[in-house]
Structure formats: C-alpha cells, structure tokens
Amino acid sequence: MPGDRGWGIVATMSESSGTGTEREVDVVVVGGGSTGENVADRAHRGGLADVVVVENELVGGECSYWACMPSKALLRPTAALAAARRLPGAAAAVTGEVDVQAVLDRRTSFTSGYDDSSQVEWVEGAGLSLVRGTARLDGERRVVVTAEDGQVTTLVARHAVVVASGSEPTTPPVDGLGDVPHWGSREATSATEVPRRLLVLGAGVVGLEMATAFRRLGAEVTVVGGSAVLGAFEPRAGELVADALREEGVEVVVGDRAASAARDDGEVRLTLSSGRELVADELLVATGRRPRTTDLGLETVGLEPGAALDIDASGRVRGVEGTWLYAAGDVTGLAPLTHMGKYAARAVGDVVAARARGEAQGEQAPWSPYATTALRQAVPQVVFTDPEVASVGLTEEQAREAGVDVRVVALDIAVAGSSLHADGYTGWACLVLDDARGVVVGATFVGQDVAELLHSATVAVVGEVPLDRLWHAVPSYPTISEVWLRLLEAAGL
Ligand SMILES: Cc1cc2nc3c(=O)[nH]c(=O)nc-3n(C[C@H](O)[C@H](O)[C@H](O)COP(=O)(O)OP(=O)(O)OC[C@H]3O[C@@H](n4cnc5c(N)ncnc54)[C@H](O)[C@@H]3O)c2cc1C
Ligand SMILES: NC(=O)c1ccc[n+]([C@@H]2O[C@H](COP(=O)([O-])OP(=O)(O)OC[C@H]3O[C@@H](n4cnc5c(N)ncnc54)[C@H](O)[C@@H]3O)[C@@H](O)[C@H]2O)c1
DSSP, rough: GGGOOOEEEETTTTTTTTSEEEEEEEEEEEEEEEEHHHHHHHHHTTTOOOOOEEEESSSSSHHHHHHHHHHHHHHHHHHHHHHHHTTTTTTOOOOOOOHHHHHHHHHHHHHHOOOOOOHHHHHHHHTTTEESEEEESSSTTTTEEEOTTSEEEEEEEEEEEOOOOEEOOOOOOBBBBGGGGGHHHHHHOSSOOOEEEEEEESHHHHHHHHHHHHHHHEEEEEEOOOOOOSTOOOOOHHHHHHHHHHTTTTTOOOOOOOOEEEETTTEEEETTTSOOOOEEEEEEEEEEEEOTTSSOOOOGTTTTTTTTTBBBBTSTTTSSSSSSSEEEEEGSSSSSSSSHHHHHHHHHHHHHHHTHHHOSSSSSOOTTOOOOOOOOOOOOOOEEESSSSEEEEHHHHHHHHHHHEEEEEEEEOOOOHHHHHHTTTOEEEEEEEETTTEEEEEEEEEETGGGGGGHHHHHHHHHTHHHHHHTTSOOTTGGGGGGHHHHHTTTOO
16 A cells, blocks of 8 residues: 555645645656556666556556557457458358447456456556545646545655656537537447447547447448548558448548537537538547646646647656656657557656666667657557558658658558458558668558558568568468568569
C-alpha cells in the first residue's frame, strides 16, 4: 500500500499553506494509463525507490477500457467469420448467424468489466505507489493531487515529474452538434447494443474500425469522411478499405462535409454541405483527438494549457528550465498509439533514473538507449479493418516533404501464400525508398491478415537495412511475406 512505503512527509500543508499533506518522493507520474505505468516501472527498476503514479479514473487508461482492447475485441469474431467464409470447405461449416451478445460479452471481459483492480495489483506488485485523484502542476517539481473526497496532497518530486495524461476526443464545429447527444469512441467501444442505423462522422482509424465492427454486427452504417478516407496513410490504402466497406453495404461519403446536426423523436439528423440529409438512430463522432493538457496547471511552469507537450529526444519537456519535467504518450501529440507511448515510456523512465545517478546529461543521440527516435521516424500502425492496413515510417508524400530522394515501388499482393490464405485474396503493398541511401524509409501493406507482416518492415526501416542486403532476407514459401521478394524485384534487384 502507498502508505507503507515510507514516503518522507516533509510538512503538512496546514503548516505551510492551508490543508492537506506535503510529501517528497523520487518521481511523480501524472496518469496511470499504459504509458504512465511503464514510465513508473522503468524508473523504479532503474533504482528509484519512491515512484508515485497519480490516476483520477481507471488505472490502465484508455487502451484497456475504451480503446484498443474493446475495439479489437468487437472486431475479431466477425473477422474470423469473414475469413472462414472465404475458404470453400470451411465456409460450408458456417451455418449460423453472429451471436452479437456473445461478442459484446467477450468485449466486456477484455475490459475486466471496467474494473481496474488487477492493474492496481500490478502497480503495487511492481513496487510503485498509486495515489487516486486529479493532479495539477504547482510550480517546479510540485504536483497537487485532489482526491474525490476533496483531500489535497502535494507531491514534491526529488528527480522528475512525468506527464502521461493522454488525450481526449475533439468535436468538430458542426452547427447543433454540441446539443446533440452522440457517441464518442468510449460509447462506441462500450456499447451494450447495436443500433439499427449508425452514422459515423470521420473516416480516420476510429471511424473505419467502428464502421466495420458495427456493420458486421448488423447495423446499417453510413460514414461521412470529410475530404479523405484514412487521410494519414497512402491514398491507395483508404481507397481499398472504402471499396471493401461499400461491398459490405456501408455507405462511405467523401467530399461532402457535415454542416449541421439535430436530434428529434430519437433520431439523429446530419445535414451535409450539399444539402443531403442523413438520418440514423445513433451518431458516432470520430474526428480526432487532442492532448489532455487544459487543466494540468501548465501555466504554473510557464507552458500554455491546451497545447501538446513539446519534448526533446529524451522526453524532456522543452520550454521549462532544468531536467525535471518530462512527457510521454498521447499528451505529446506524437504517434498517439499504445505501443509508441510505451516505447517513449521506457526511454523516459530509463533516462530519469540515469539522470538521478548523474548520467545521460544533455541531448541524446538518435537511436541511442535514451532516445525516442522512432517516434518521429518509424511509427508502426495497424488499422484493423478488413482489409487491414499496416504501415510504418514515411508515406510517399511525407518522404517528399522531408526532402528524401524518393522512389516508390508498389504492387498488388498476389503470391502463392496469399492465394492459399483466402480465395479471391486482394491486397496491395508499397515500399517508399530513399534512392540516394538505398534503404526503405516507409512501407504499407493492405490485405487480410497483413498485420503480422508489419514487423519485418519496421526492422528494415529502423535498421536502415541496405536493399542489397534485404535481398538476402528470403521470405518463406508459401507465405504472404513473399510479397517482399516481388517488391525487391520491382525495385530492380
Ligand atoms: C477507439 C480507439 C482505439 C484505439 N486502438 C488502438 C490500437 O489498436 N492500437 C494502438 O496502439 N492504439 C490504439 N488507440 C490509441 C491508444 O488508445 C492510445 O494511444 C493510448 O491509450 C495512450 O495511452 P496514454 O497512457 O498516453 O494515455 P491514456 O490511456 O489516456 O492514459 C492517461 C491517463 O491519465 C489519467 N489522467 C489524465 N489527466 C489526469 C490528471 N490530471 N490527474 C490524474 N490522472 C489523469 C487518465 O484518467 C488516464 O487514465 C486507440 C484509441 C482509440 C480512441
Ligand atoms: N488501430 C489503431 O492503431 C488505432 C485505432 C483507433 C485509434 N487509434 C489512434 O487514435 C487516434 C484518433 O483516432 P481518430 O480516428 O479519432 O482520429 P484520426 O485523426 O485518425 O481521424 C480523424 C478523421 O476525421 C476527419 N475529420 C475531421 N473533421 C471532420 C469533419 N468535420 N467531418 C468529417 N470528417 C472529419 C479527419 O479528416 C480524419 O480523417 C488516431 O490518430 C490513432 O493514433 C489507433
């Protein structure tokens, strides 16, 4: 228990500025999501005894309860069903309908029923301390925590404060939307029933994954995508996912924007700029997220509330004197993905412990142990639509903007492994090459079950493996990985 850990109580606030207790600890981590938990664990394993995690909701954060886990649990059963239906022989054995309630129940089991006791057990078992309450910075090294019962504790960090407060959904400026009750990603991933008609505003990752899930669970789905489908990816990826959704009966509207929203008689109405009116039983708004920094007391350390925390390679927050304030995860606005938050967390936890030992001072060189270089150069991501989209590194457009000597090789995935995997397998793959250096700087695969292909590309990008050496990395026959051979042949090898 936190109280047993021998925190140094340096003063009671009644002695200094009012009520509450003031405690000195080694490190304070604001936010007990996947990022915060990992920062704290690494700092503790690095030798810092008193590491405190402050959490005001559920330990485990967004990923465990309202994001990765439940969304993938909603998608997986119907993906398996679709895969079976593409295989004559197996397809004949699919004779029933999807058991929607069983899918929803399994989803809930993956969230531990929205109960964080197992994560709390992990935190305590790892030798960390948990303080429940809302944290705000209060000047250098000071964090004021207000518990639900109003009790105030001030934590004073000997070595570092790490902000890992995550992100929150944004609401676009659509007339009337503020007054229309609607789903965000939390309501969609925790839904207890499937609406008959679902409107999805936003054709990014959340919008398309949830459109896939709810369509396959029986909803009529319309996606209003703004200017592009999966706009952050190679354009072909968005086209293929949109085509597949349309084939499954989803209407994907691109190039028309939502102008106004209203709800009456239980129905939600979205009027588009073209004048077209869409009517549904539920509306999911999935138009992006922003770093959660509005009420963190950033102004007390000279930073602007509401903005992303700008970090250097070691995760230290720029614009603040000294090496005591760090940030990791969604709050930095960089690569808002669980695995990348945890990668940054490992670097930050390690560097905080190293600096406490007097090591690792100054700027950290790219790809060195305490640097988060991959956050800006090699972010792997899988979109769990069907087809899946798996990408890492730069898109062609990003590489051109970065001044890379770009050459792109792209082709349909049509190898022995893919034809065996599913009848009528369709897919697409592309490598973005830096021709001057002869290395891969980006890769995208689109197709059923390409997620597990991605790590090979991540290794190629991070390792800056020369193409003529990659040629010797022979893909096994017959696997979908054979597409690597076709890509290298297309690159002239
Ligand atoms: C629908 C959806 C699906 C997703 N699917 C995937 C996926 O498949 N793969 C993937 O890699 N990523 C996925 N993501 C992204 C992933 O969920 C986030 O990148 C990840 O959860 C960020 O972790 P974090 O620890 O930085 O933030 P969070 O998980 O948001 O944790 C921050 C924690 O800080 C707490 N907190 C905030 N402010 C305070 C405060 N002032 N005091 C105390 N506590 C505070 C919050 O309560 C929260 O628990 C998905 C996101 C969404 C929305
Ligand atoms: N599988 C995964 O890895 C996964 C899954 C879900 C979410 N995530 C993470 O969560 C983050 C947030 O996801 P998201 O889908 O909310 O954001 P996003 O940035 O991926 O997509 C938002 C989309 O909404 C569109 N948009 C913005 N305003 C609009 C408007 N007024 N009308 C119509 N469209 C509009 C944008 O053009 C964009 O395509 C992602 O960046 C991703 O990192 C990851």
